[in-house]
Amino acid sequence: MFSSDEHAGLLNAMGWPAEVRARLEELGLRVEVLDAEASAPDGPRGHQMDAVVRLTTESGAVRTYGVEIKRRMTAELATAVHFPSALPPLLFTAHLGDPVAERLRARGIDYVDTAGNAHLAWDDVLIDVRGRRKPAAPAGRASMRGAGAFGRAGLQVLFVLLSWPEVTGFSYRLLAALSGVSLGTVKTVIDELTNAGYLYQAGDKRRLARGAELLDRWSEAYTITLEPALALGEFEAADLSWWRNSQEAFFSLQAQVGGEAGASLLDPHLRPASLTLYVESLPVRLIGQHRMARAEKDGNVHIRTRFWKEPAPQPWSESWIVPSPLIYADMLASGDPRQREHADRIRSSDDRLKRIDRT
Structure with a gap:
């Protein structure tokens, strides 16, 4: 809304x-x-x-x-x-x-x-x-959605708030460090979310409200604005079987698995046809080791920027998987109806997403 x-x-x-x-x-x-x-x-x-x-x-x-x-x-x-x-x-x-x-x-x-x-x-x-052409836009028409909470940097802050609701009451400085944005962006996002009713004050703490609606809006805006900006490279690998046994390599690279590969770790019914990796820089050695070739478009290995920091150390079994709100958004952003079906199933079964929907 x-x-x-x-x-x-x-x-x-x-x-x-x-x-x-x-x-x-x-x-x-x-x-x-x-x-x-x-x-x-x-x-x-x-x-x-x-x-x-x-x-x-x-x-x-x-x-x-x-x-x-x-x-x-x-x-x-x-x-x-x-x-x-x-x-x-x-x-x-x-x-x-x-x-x-x-x-x-x-x-x-x-x-x-x-x-x-x-x-x-x-x-x-x-x-x-069908088939009617797009009408010409009047000169000077203003953008209908501001760059604040749902602009690129604002979406990074929203991701952190959705993934770890306990940080909602953190200082602006800590939120900026976790989401990789400026203090000014954090203040703008918090103000906009509060005015729109997505944040409220409970005693001396801020809390999320209408989390399900916020996740819907964030996922849509992620598809248009943030996901394209995170791309580091598209690659094609003849064999993807290696990634499930690469936790140690991913840990050393500070890499995390997202997209349908990450979803397959949450939903055993899903057999992923692609791998999405979130990294701080392009993993050149990993690319060479597994003979990945550059793809002009839509390879089966998507490498993206990991822009966030986690507020607390995660267990080994979880540290190589991105938070489920990002897995959910990745699957929707794929445009693949099959992934959409799995995304809906994960949303109704994953504890973190269920908690958001109850907010």
């Missing part, structure tokens, strides 16, 4: 409800914009919708949707995005290309964009409009 000021700005910038109403009415639908709080219960994780609309066809068929507003939608995000509303979801975004729209349809998510592309399906109703 957005803060009230951010949400109002987003609605104005994207032309809601006027622009979406116009697009839906062009399709022959009668549109009623309802009160989001009064019209439907919150989702199972306490997530409130951006809006609620009731659509009626000329034949009298009716459906009420929970509307989720996203500034942009990539193919990876179409797989990663979570819609926890108790109502059927209707995505509203600026423009959807065909590959992105196809992923949304495969997940059963209805949508409409500002160009008039739309997919709505219920009972005997099917509205399917």
Whole structure:
């Protein structure tokens, strides 16, 4: 969810409800914009919708949707995005290309964009409009989401707070050291989270609130903003069987396993087809030892920057695995529906993620 000021700005910038109403009415639908709080219960994780609309066809068929507003939608995000509303979801975004729209349809998510592309399906109703081009953006349009808590550096702070909620009350200086950012960034993130209701004061300590919603937002923003910035290299290895027996080597490199390889250590049903390593610098010796070749794109070994420090030493059995919020986000960011299914299963079984969802 957005803060009230951010949400109002987003609605104005994207032309809601006027622009979406116009697009839906062009399709022959009668549109009623309802009160989001009064019209439907919150989702199972306490997530409130951006809006609620009731659509009626000329034949009298009716459906009420929970509307989720996203500034942009990539193919990876179409797989990663979570819609926890108790109502059927209707995505509203600026423009959807065909590959992105196809992923949304495969997940059963209805949508409409500002160009008039739309997919709505219920009972005997099917509205399917494709191929309309992206409308030109007016000059000077402001960004709809600030760089603070959900900018690159802010996402690093959020990762630490989600992974180790006990550090929420730490000093700004300690939080900056753990997340690898400046003191000013930490202050901005704490202020924004507090104003948005994600942090509250309990006595002399800060505590997280609405953790499930925050994890959803962090995972989506990670896919777009942070994950691409962490890339150190893509490699292809003919054999990946060695990594499970490399704890000692990883420990000496201060390397940790993430992505679906890390997930396979949490979920024995998963057989990983790739390895994601988080390191402080490119492990040249490891790359040579296992004959990894540089891949132009999408190799089966992803090497990324390990930007965080852990607040306390971890047991040997856990120190080589990244915290599960990052494993979860990595799998969503992959854009692979198979990994998405495993990510959902891990979210419902992993103790750390369950604790976040209960916050």
